[in-house]
Amino acid sequence: MGLFSLTQEIAIDLGTANTIIIHNDKIVVDQPSVVALDRRTDKLIAVGERARQMQGKVHEDIRTVRPLRDGVIADFYAAELMIRGMIKMLQTQKTFFTPSLKMVVCIPSGSTEVEIRAVRDSSEHAGGREVYMIYEPMAAAIGIGLDVEAPEGNMVVDIGGGTTEIAVISLGGIVTNKSIRIAGDDLTDDIVEYMGRQHNMKVGERTAEMIKMNVGAALTSLEDAPEDFVVRGPNRMTALPMEVPISYQEIAHALDKTISKIETAVLSALEQTPPELYADIVRNGIYLAGGGALLKGLDKRLANKMNIPFHIADDPLHAVARGTGVALKNVNRFSFLLR
Numbered sequence: 636m637g638l639f640s641l642t643q644e645i646a647i648d649l650g651t652a653n654t655i656i657i658h659n660d661k662i663v664v665d666q667p668s669v670v671a672l673d674r675r676t677d678k679l680i681a682v683g684e685r686a687r688q689m690q691g692k693v694h695e696d697i698r699t700v701r702p703l704r705d706g707v708i709a710d711f712y713a714a715e716l717m718i719r720g721m722i723k724m725l726q727t728q729k730t731f732f733t734p735s736l737k738m739v740v741c742i743p744s745g746s747t748e749v750e751i752r753a754v755r756d757s758s759e760h761a762g763g764r765e766v767y768m769i770y771e772p773m774a775a776a777i778g779i780g781l782d783v784e785a786p787e788g789n790m791v792v793d794i795g796g797g798t799t800e801i802a803v804i805s806l807g808g809i810v811t812n813k814s815i816r817i818a819g820d821d822l823t824d825d826i827v828e829y830m831g832r833q834h835n836m837k838v839g840e841r842t843a844e845m846i847k848m849n850v851g852a853a854l855t856s857l858e859d860a861p862e863d864f865v866v867r868g869p870n871r872m873t874a875l876p877m878e879v880p881i882s883y884q885e886i887a888h889a890l891d892k893t894i895s896k897i898e899t900a901v902l903s904a905l906e907q908t909p910p911e912l913y914a915d916i917v918r919n920g921i922y923l924a925g926g927g928a929l930l931k932g933l934d935k936r937l938a939n940k941m942n943i944p945f946h947i948a949d950d951p952l953h954a955v956a957r958g959t960g961v962a963l964k965n966v967n968r969f970s971f972l973l974r
């Protein structure tokens with residue numbers, strides 16, 4: 636960044652679980668959406684990975700906050716600090732002037748006007764002079780590399796931390812859209828509950844997430860089965876340490892109900908899809924994006940249930956951010972997609 640480059644262009648995927656910033660086509664920030672604050676003064680102590688490492692380990696003077704819940708801003712103050720803190724991470728070189736920011740930020744397609752306003756206000760308070768917003772499934776489709784302007788139906792299912800977004804896209808617009816507030820966080824909660832109920836073990840959110848990433852599964856029979864994952868923690872009754880090997884089969888059972896809700900939402904979006912577009916989707920298959928797409932066996936379970944092929948996007952955790960980055964570079968061309 637030189638002395639005279641006064642506008643910095645950034646694309647932000649402001650997620651419930653992770654926030655990603657793209658600048659000059661590169662991912663420059665990829666951090667958990669967490670901040671740590673001083674409980675008395677509300678001053679910022681840490682952002683992103685550093686704040687996440689403090690989660691569950693803080694003393695009474697510090698609180699860690701996840702500013703987004705269910706895909707939308709739940710804590711306005713913390714969200715603004717988080718966006719500011721993450722933008723600061725990319726402004727490493729000293730400039731004479733503070734650059735003004737041109738931003739494209741993505742939002743869940745089921746956001747209310749108040750929720751959209753909250754994202755716009757937070758972005759503007761964090762330094763955004765020109766702020767555009769794009770719906771997440773549209774950004775995911777662009778990030779996957781689909782031709783969103785073609786007269787052809789494509790269905791994208793984006794399973795994030797807080798929301799699952801299902802959309803059918805054709806001719807540059809969202810034709811059918813379903814956004815449910817059931818996603819990765821609910822799968823994590825299922826594991827916390829299961830570990831307590833079945834193994835009498837108390838586990839925190841981070842341990843449950845590790846279990847999900849290692850042995851989380853959507854099917855009880857996998858071709859590429861992962862080895863059992865050994866979890867250490869306190870017994871809920873005695874508080875004594877215990878060690879339990881966890882298999883993917885038992886986690887598949889524990890996650891079954893939540894996955895069924897995602898299945899039902901996909902089926903309901905398909906039901907609402909006009910027949911011509913439906914035929915395109917059956918032919919092209921359905922694209923899975925977001926971190927939830929990485930759940931072992933999910934693509935196969937959905938394909939078996941619906942008799943339609945499911946494709947996992949390349950690098951599904953970054954598909955939305957990549958698409959938001961493409962929209963940023965083509966703000967004029969994609970003006971009809973932006974708000």
Ligand SMILES: Nc1ncnc2c1ncn2[C@@H]1O[C@H](COP(=O)(O)OP(=O)(O)OP(=O)(O)O)[C@@H](O)[C@H]1O
Pocket residue numbers: 648649650651652653654705706707771794795796797798799818819820844847848851924925926927929930931951952
């Ligand atoms: N290998 C994996 N298996 C299962 N789940 C995973 C895996 N890797 C990441 N996840 C889950 O993906 C979710 C995060 O995905 P992503 O970053 O796409 O969400 P987000 O954009 O932050 O959320 P949202 O779009 O809802 O605001 C988390 O719940 C995380 O636990």
